[in-house]
Amino acid sequence: MENIPPKVQNQLAMLQQLQQQLQTVAAQKTQYEMAIRESRRAQEELKDVPAEAEIFVNVGTVMMQQKKEKVEASLAEKVETLELRVKSLEKQEKAMQAKFEQLSTDIKGSLDRKKPSVPTAE
Secondary structure (H helix, E strand, C coil), X not given: CCCXXXXXXXXXXXXXXXXXXXXXHHHHHHHHHHHHHHHHHHHHHHHCCCCCCCEEEEECCEEEEECHHHHHHHHHXXXXXXXXXXXXXXXHXXXXXXXXXXXXXXXXXXXXXXXXXXXXXX
């Protein structure tokens, strides 16, 4: 590592940091996608429930009774919000991935230029 130029060492550190950020964004995106699936499943289940049926919703540590239409509206809003977050994370992930690939290429180029040329036996 001591024979690697400081600039390349810095780029390697940035590359590692970027990789960690990419993993964090991917994990967040997975969590949001899971929440979307759960909310959509709840929406599907509600379709079979009569409008006058009692519906209970968790609000923190308390369960509250709410009207079906209010629960459906709340679920629809939740899905919409989560989908926007996923799209935002996808854009962020795409930009970070491009930066990661560019940085990897730069590092590889720097290291290839640093290698001493080995004479070939002819």
